Amino acid sequence: MSAAVHLLRLDPLGSLTLRRFAPLHAVWDIGMLALAAGTCATAAGVWSLGRYNSWLLSLHGLALGAFGMIGLSPLVRGPLGFRPVSLLFVVMSVSLGAFAFGAVQLLRSGTAERWLLIVAGAGSIGFSFSFFAVGFGWIKLGAPHSYWIWMSCYFGFCAMFMLWLALRLLSQHLCQSGQREA
Numbered sequence: 798m799s800a801a802v803h804l805l806r807l808d809p810l811g812s813l814t815l816r817r818f819a820p821l822h823a824v825w826d827i828g829m830l831a832l833a834a835g836t837c838a839t840a841a842g843v844w845s846l847g848r849y850n851s852w853l854l855s856l857h858g859l860a861l862g863a864f865g866m867i868g869l870s871p872l873v874r875g876p877l878g879f880r881p882v883s884l885l886f887v888v889m890s891v892s893l894g895a896f897a898f899g900a901v902q903l904l905r906s907g908t909a910e911r912w913l914l915i916v917a918g919a920g921s922i923g924f925s926f927s928f929f930a931v932g933f934g935w936i937k938l939g940a941p942h943s944y945w946i947w948m949s950c951y952f953g954f955c956a957m958f959m960l961w962l963a964l965r966l967l968s969q970h971l972c973q974s975g976q977r978e979a
Contacts, residue, residue, distance in 0.1 A: 825868060825869065827865075827868055828864075828865045828866065828867065828868025828869040829865065829868075829869065830865070831861050831862065831864045831865030831868070832861075832862050832865030832866060832869065833865075834858075834861055834865075835858045835859065835860070835861035835862025835863070835864070835865055836858065836862060837858070838854055838855070838857050838858030838861060838959070839854075839855045839858030839859055839862065840858070841854055841858070842854035842855030842856075842857075842858060843855055850895070850896055850899035850900070853892045853893070853895050853896035853899065854892070854893075854896055856888065856892040857888075857889050857892040857893050857896070860885045860886075860888040860889045860892065861885075861889055863885055864882065864885045864886070864889070867881075867882065867885075879931065879932060879944065880932045880933065882932075883928045883929065883931055883932025883933075884928075884929075884932060886924070886925075886928040886932075886948070886951065887925045887928045887929050887932070889951075889955075890921045890922065890924040890925035890928060890951065891921070891922065891925045893917075893921045893955065893958065894917075894918045894919070894920075894921030894922040894925065895918075896918075897914045897915075897917045897918030897921060897958070898914070898915075898918040900914050901914045901915055901918065910965065913961070917954075917958050917961075920954060921954070921958075924951050924954065927947075928951075931947075
């Protein structure tokens with residue numbers, strides 16, 4: 798949902814087709830969505846504490862929640878530089894990549910799930926390098942809406958990974974409980 802709000806927020810002056818769906822207080826809504834997603838990721842990490850390097854999932858959730866708090870905090874006024882935001886994104890992407898690489902070690906070699914985790918981990922680490930480089934000004938993004946597109950790509954990437962992870966854990970639970978049909 799956050800990726801969609803980011804993309805709908807692109808043109809504040811005018812795209813008639815997309816802008817009418819974007820809320821007027823998009824920063825507040827993005828903050829609420831990020832805080833809710835961060836809370837869920839932190840809860841998932843705490844719920845499976847001690848298994849599967851779940852503390853990395855909790856770290857991802859805490860950084861995502863901190864990103865959400867930036868938009869909700871009354872202490873943040875006016876424009877905010879991208880460096881603090883990019884560092885939160887670095888923490889989010891590194892922790893998610895490390896979580897994916899840690900999960901790879903638990904699977905048999907050659908399985909499709911193993912390759913998907915390797916690609917997801919590499920993609921997340923790639924995002925972390927890009928967030929770091931842009932945050933410190935080594936790479937300049939052209940227009941201001943490039944930041945929104947870029948963050949939307951990362952949020953979409955995270956959403957796909959988290960949904961896949963949830964479906965995988967659900968199917969494992971169903972297999973263990975004997976409820977899954979052949």
